Amino acid sequence: MNNLSSPKNKAFIFTGLGSALAIAIFVSPFASSNPDGLDRVAQDHHFEHKAQTHPLSQKLSAQAIFDEYALKGVPQPIATPLAGLIGTLVVFGLSWGLGKVLVKKSNSPPES
Amino acid sequence: MISFTFSLNPYFALHIPDGFLNFPVSLITAVFSLLLIAVSLKRVEAEYQERAVPLMGVCAAFVFAAQMINFPIPGGTSGHLLGGTLAGILLGPWAGSLVMTVVFIVQTILFRDGGLTALGANIFNMGLIGTFGGYYLYKALRYSFGFSRWRGMAMGTAIAAWTSVVMAAVFCAVQLAISGTVPLQVALVAMLSWHFLIGIGEALITLAAVNYIWRTRPDLIYDAPRSLLNP
Numbered sequence: 217m218n219n220l221s222s223p224k225n226k227a228f229i230f231t232g233l234g235s236a237l238a239i240a241i242f243v244s245p246f247a248s249s250n251p252d253g254l255d256r257v258a259q260d261h262h263f264e265h266k267a268q269t270h271p272l273s274q275k276l277s278a279q280a281i282f283d284e285y286a287l288k289g290v291p292q293p294i295a296t297p298l299a300g301l302i303g304t305l306v307v308f309g310l311s312w313g314l315g316k317v318l319v320k321k322s323n324s325p326p327e328s
Numbered sequence: 329m330i331s332f333t334f335s336l337n338p339y340f341a342l343h344i345p346d347g348f349l350n351f352p353v354s355l356i357t358a359v360f361s362l363l364l365i366a367v368s369l370k371r372v373e374a375e376y377q378e379r380a381v382p383l384m385g386v387c388a389a390f391v392f393a394a395q396m397i398n399f400p401i402p403g404g405t406s407g408h409l410l411g412g413t414l415a416g417i418l419l420g421p422w423a424g425s426l427v428m429t430v431v432f433i434v435q436t437i438l439f440r441d442g443g444l445t446a447l448g449a450n451i452f453n454m455g456l457i458g459t460f461g462g463y464y465l466y467k468a469l470r471y472s473f474g475f476s477r478w479r480g481m482a483m484g485t486a487i488a489a490w491t492s493v494v495m496a497a498v499f500c501a502v503q504l505a506i507s508g509t510v511p512l513q514v515a516l517v518a519m520l521s522w523h524f525l526i527g528i529g530e531a532l533i534t535l536a537a538v539n540y541i542w543r544t545r546p547d548l549i550y551d552a553p554r555s556l557l558n559p
Contacts, residue, residue: 232386240393248406257518270346273444312385
């Protein structure tokens with residue numbers, strides 16, 4: 217993917233990001249609400265009460281904006297899809313940016 | 329992992345919340361994860377080419393989105409993709425580990441999915457076990473079953489993905505036991521019995537994603553099949 221503007225690479229990025237966004241926006245409301253692996257074990261073996269929010273987690277988290285995977289201040293049906301949309305774009309941007317910063321500094325010769 | 333029916337439970341999935349791990353376990357897992365992340369940063373800086381950068385973004389987006397989707401498993405439980413093995417197969421262990429780390433940090437800070445004190449353990453269990461353990465197992469299997477053939481790719485991908493979930497459950501159980509949260513035998517039996525099944529979901533989703541890339545852009549796979557690159 218040396219040449220970002222090549223149609224083949226553009227197509228891959230659009231398809232990849234597009235399908236991730238589609239999953240996060242349109243499929244997330246249909247996710248199973250059964251307790252998952254560790255939840256279930258914690259419930260069955262009675263240690264779920266030990267879960268607590270550490271004060272530092274409280275301070276550092278974006279709980280003013282999100283209530284877990286739901287955007288606050290919007291109608292309930294779109295709260296989770298919007299949280300998915302934002303989260304997907306944030307990790308996409310951060311990972312791309314991190315890669316760009318690291319690889320840019322590299323002095324290795326171009327791919328042979 | 330999806331919150332709306334669970335808003336009373338501050339934790340999801342294999343994501344460990346605050347309060348389940350004691351201080352020594354939190355510290356040791358954090359230090360270990362940090363070391364592997366530091367090595368990964370160095371290796372990406374030294375070895376990766378620009379072509380990997382967009383794939384890092386796309387891979388992070390897919391893993392994050394897929395982790396939101398809990399699939400039901402028989403017995404009234406659910407699971408979701410971890411994605412470490414997928415990231416390792418597509419990006420190699422080094423960039424794959426960085427992508428998984430970004431996903432878990434964003435989940436913890438933005439969405440309170442997983443506790444801050446358990447972040448090191450979560451990155452290790454759900455990320456690094458897949459990006460390192462899963463990746464090297466996949467590679468060994470791929471060599472044994474045919475490196476440049478779909479059969480080798482598929483065997484390696486599916487078995488490594490399943491194994492990474494089972495190993496994540498084992499490590500999680502051991503960490504909970506050492507922390508005194510639940511006895512080891514109880515934790516192991518309970519975690520393994522669910523994650524044997526959840527691992528099948530991991531294998532199927534990873535296989536589908538890898539199959540799509542194998543058919544459309546095999547050149548993007550970290551260990552690209554030589555025969556496909558130079559037809």
